[in-house]
Amino acid sequence: MGLFDRIFGKKKGVELEGLDKTLAKDEDVKQSPTEKESEPVQKGTNFEEKVEISENVNSLLSEEIIEKKYEKTLEKTNKSFGARFNAFLANFRSVDEAFFEDLEETLIMSDVGADLAMKISEELRQEARLVNAKNTDQLRNLIIEKLVDTIDQENLVKELKLKKVGLSVILFVGVNGAGKTTTIGKLSARFKAQGKKVLLAAGDTFRAGATNQLVEWAKRSGLETVTGRDGGDPASVVFDAMQRAKNEGFDVLLIDTAGRLQNKDNLMAELAKIRKIIQRELPEAPHETLLVLDASTGQNAVSQAREFSKVTPISGIVLTKLDGSAKGGIVLSIIQSLKIPIKLVGLGEKIDDLADFDEEFFVRGLFKGLV
Numbered sequence: 001m002g003l004f005d006r007i008f009g010k011k012k013g014v015e016l017e018g019l020d021k022t023l024a025k026d027e028d029v030k031q032s033p034t035e036k037e038s039e040p041v042q043k044g045t046n047f048e049e050k051v052e053i054s055e056n057v058n059s060l061l062s063e064e065i066i067e068k069k070y071e072k073t074l075e076k077t078n079k080s081f082g083a084r085f086n087a088f089l090a091n092f093r094s095v096d097e098a099f100f101e102d103l104e105e106t107l108i109m110s111d112v113g114a115d116l117a118m119k120i121s122e123e124l125r126q127e128a129r130l131v132n133a134k135n136t137d138q139l140r141n142l143i144i145e146k147l148v149d150t151i152d153q154e155n156l157v158k159e160l161k162l163k164k165v166g167l168s169v170i171l172f173v174g175v176n177g178a179g180k181t182t183t184i185g186k187l188s189a190r191f192k193a194q195g196k197k198v199l200l201a202a203g204d205t206f207r208a209g210a211t212n213q214l215v216e217w218a219k220r221s222g223l224e225t226v227t228g229r230d231g232g233d234p235a236s237v238v239f240d241a242m243q244r245a246k247n248e249g250f251d252v253l254l255i256d257t258a259g260r261l262q263n264k265d266n267l268m269a270e271l272a273k274i275r276k277i278i279q280r281e282l283p284e285a286p287h288e289t290l291l292v293l294d295a296s297t298g299q300n301a302v303s304q305a306r307e308f309s310k311v312t313p314i315s316g317i318v319l320t321k322l323d324g325s326a327k328g329g330i331v332l333s334i335i336q337s338l339k340i341p342i343k344l345v346g347l348g349e350k351i352d353d354l355a356d357f358d359e360e361f362f363v364r365g366l367f368k369g370l371v
């Protein structure tokens with residue numbers, strides 16, 4: 001069963017419960033768990049069977065607030081995609097070649113990527129022939145169903161693979177400014193709230209100020225950071241951090257790195273050295289290598305992912321800055337073209353603005369008013 005059917009049931013084209021839920025007031029969305037006195041809600045997943053993982057708290061926030069955050073975050077994408085899609089459909093009465101060409105263009109403009117746009121319009125061309133579709137209304141829902149189904153990550157492990165007992169190591173990679181440090185700050189706060197003993201490593205010794213920024217985030221959650229000097233060898237910071245994490249019984253070590261993609265050879269050598277040190281200290285680590293991508297860069301994020309995959313193995317993607325961007329369509333492109341799961345999404349700059357990637361919330365936010 002495709003994602004569309006799993007979310008909306010078999011009744012295609014019917015206005016579905018929950019889609020027109022009014023957004024909570026901004027203040028509600030912004031309230032912290034302590035203000036709301038709400039407990040983090042645990043999602044009903046069966047991932048324990050798939051991966052070795054400790055109990056998962058989706059976020060510092062309740063599920064209801066996260067759903068609202070998704071909706072708010074995707075407002076811009078929803079508006080621009082909806083307007084473009086409706087304008088496209090209004091342009092055509094009959095289903096002809098121009099219809100399919102325009103569909104492809106509309107999808108490309110919506111950041112879903114050229115390959116996927118071509119694939120969808122080609123499949124639709126064939127299906128339209130099969131059902132002998134004459135007017136565009138007959139195809140409207142089929143297009144949306146196809147788009148929704150591409151967001152399916154069912155065959156990918158999208159939960160973080162953390163050990164139930166013993167040290168888990170998470171390595172963060174990504175270009176400068178993508179949001180690595182911020183994501184580490186947010187995720188470490190979540191782990192702390194789960195009762196884990198968390199250590200950070202400031203492996204970005206390249207950018208002056210990067211270490212301080214990480215230390216500041218750590219302080220906010222009462223956590224410690226292993227640091228080196230600016231311009232020093234990041235591998236030695238990682239070695240110190242691994243030693244300390246092992247000797248002092250930490251549960252999770254999160255390692256920040258520099259993101260010099262423009263100097264690929266250096267980056268490759270640096271990341272290889274960091275991995276070697278991590279593995280020498282703990283052979284099965286890193287348990288996750290998360291690539292942080294800035295959603296607002298659109299298709300550029302996909303190229304970055306391709307480049308980074310050549311430099312180091314990637315186990316998951318963190319897609320930041322979905323809020324405020326109209327380029328949410330990039331999610332479809334990432335899932336389809338990279339086959340790397342999106343594990344986390346950044347929904348703002350605050351400490352609790354990080355959530356597990358939830359396909360259903362994403363779909364409901366992106367296609368609000370269109371299904």
Ligand SMILES: Nc1nc2c(ncn2[C@@H]2O[C@H](COP(=O)(O)OP(=O)(O)OP(=O)(O)O)[C@@H](O)[C@H]2O)c(=O)[nH]1
Nearest residue numbers: 176177178179180181182210320321346347348349
């Ligand atoms: N709106 C929004 N801003 C974000 C998000 N994640 C990060 N940012 C902002 O993006 C900017 C860059 O984030 P950093 O965490 O410093 O990025 P970085 O990848 O660590 O960059 P370097 O340290 O230069 O390698 C900061 O101003 C963050 O506040 C997000 O999900 N939403």
